[in-house]
Amino acid sequence: MSGQKIVVLGTGGTIAGTSAQAGDNIGYTAAQVGVDELLAAVPGLQVLAGGALVAEQVAQIDSKDMDYAVWRALALRCAHHLKDPQVRGLVITHGTDTLEETAWFLQEVLDTPKPVVLTCAMRPASALTPDGPQNMLDAVAVVLAPGAAGVMVVAAGEVHGARHVQKIHPYRVHAFNSGDAGPLGWVEEGRVRLVQNWPLAQVKYVHDAIENIANPGEWPWVEVVMSHAAASGKAVDALVREGVQGLVVACTGNGTIHHSLEAALSRAQNTGVRVVRSTRCTEGQVLPKPGDLLPDSQGLSPVKARVTLMLDLLRAD
Numbered sequence: 049m050s051g052q053k054i055v056v057l058g059t060g061g062t063i064a065g066t067s068a069q070a071g072d073n074i075g076y077t078a079a080q081v082g083v084d085e086l087l088a089a090v091p092g093l094q095v096l097a098g099g100a101l102v103a104e105q106v107a108q109i110d111s112k113d114m115d116y117a118v119w120r121a122l123a124l125r126c127a128h129h130l131k132d133p134q135v136r137g138l139v140i141t142h143g144t145d146t147l148e149e150t151a152w153f154l155q156e157v158l159d160t161p162k163p164v165v166l167t168c169a170m171r172p173a174s175a176l177t178p179d180g181p182q183n184m185l186d187a188v189a190v191v192l193a194p195g196a197a198g199v200m201v202v203a204a205g206e207v208h209g210a211r212h213v214q215k216i217h218p219y220r221v222h223a224f225n226s227g228d229a230g231p232l233g234w235v236e237e238g239r240v241r242l243v244q245n246w247p248l249a250q251v252k253y254v255h256d257a258i259e260n261i262a263n264p265g266e267w268p269w270v271e272v273v274m275s276h277a278a279a280s281g282k283a284v285d286a287l288v289r290e291g292v293q294g295l296v297v298a299c300t301g302n303g304t305i306h307h308s309l310e311a312a313l314s315r316a317q318n319t320g321v322r323v324v325r326s327t328r329c330t331e332g333q334v335l336p337k338p339g340d341l342l343p344d345s346q347g348l349s350p351v352k353a354r355v356t357l358m359l360d361l362l363r364a365d
């Protein structure tokens with residue numbers, strides 16, 4: 049049975065950011081405050097968690113700089129703590145910029161029925177009205193919610209599943225949504241009101257994923273390219289010459305691609321590069337048609353399709 053301990057893994061971000069002036073919500077430096085200090089600054093958090101809150105600093109970065117070394121360390125620490133029967137679930141503090149990518153990465157690699165809740169802030173810890181403390185309280189409330197399972201993002205009172213969540217605004221506090229899918233639910237005064245099922249661990253990629261990730265070798269090189277007016281195939285040809293192993297195309301509309309870019313992608317595919325189509329539209333997904341030459345991302349956004357393709361290639365190595 050699940051235990052009562054909640055482990056909070058700190059990775060940095062604006063939630064741990066500070067600025068010289070309290071009123072400055074953009075001129076700050078991310079990843080300055082340790083996760084211990086962040087927890088200590090949230091009134092009522094220890095009480096809500098029942099006193100068993102354990103903090104661990106896994107990284108201290110601006111999440112725009114997220115890299116494979118941090119993902120590897122984070123996934124391994126998550127797997128380690130999730131195995132502990134005393135641990136009820138995890139909270140991860142993270143920057144907002146690449147939050148959805150880390151959430152999807154963890155959803156793909158962690159094989160657990162326990163909740164893993166990422167949270168963040170749009171305003172630094174030193175702001176006049178920081179959003180981090182409430183988000184932290186809400187994240188702990190989600191871990192404690194009966195039946196909570198899977199990788200989620202909690203921000204601005206909303207609970208989102210890793211599959212659909214996207215950062216959709218560069219400034220406002222309400223910066224995330226899940227497009228057509230909508231949020232899984234809300235946290236209201238510490239209570240979770242769920243309108244969709246909890247997201248469970250994926251079964252497709254989890255087998256041996258952690259072992260693959262623990263391996264200190266290079267991870268496959270996968271890039272995102274975009275189709276747009278006057279697109280050419282030059283960037284794709286150059287990437288193929290440099291040894292790229294996978295390409296995700298952020299296509300126009302329903303998976304359509306400028307003919308010059310498409311020709312280059314077809315050449316790339318013929319040389320063994322894996323190519324996947326996603327859409328640059330922020331809602332909906334590519335609807336496949338008979339005879340499509342390039343597979344679609346099955347509803348994943350370009351950046352999440354990149355994660356999945358990278359993990360596919362990692363398994364195939």
Ligand code: ASP
Nearest residue numbers: 061062110111143144145
């Ligand atoms: N650049 C910051 C980060 O992602 C932005 C934020 O956290 O809101 O780490």
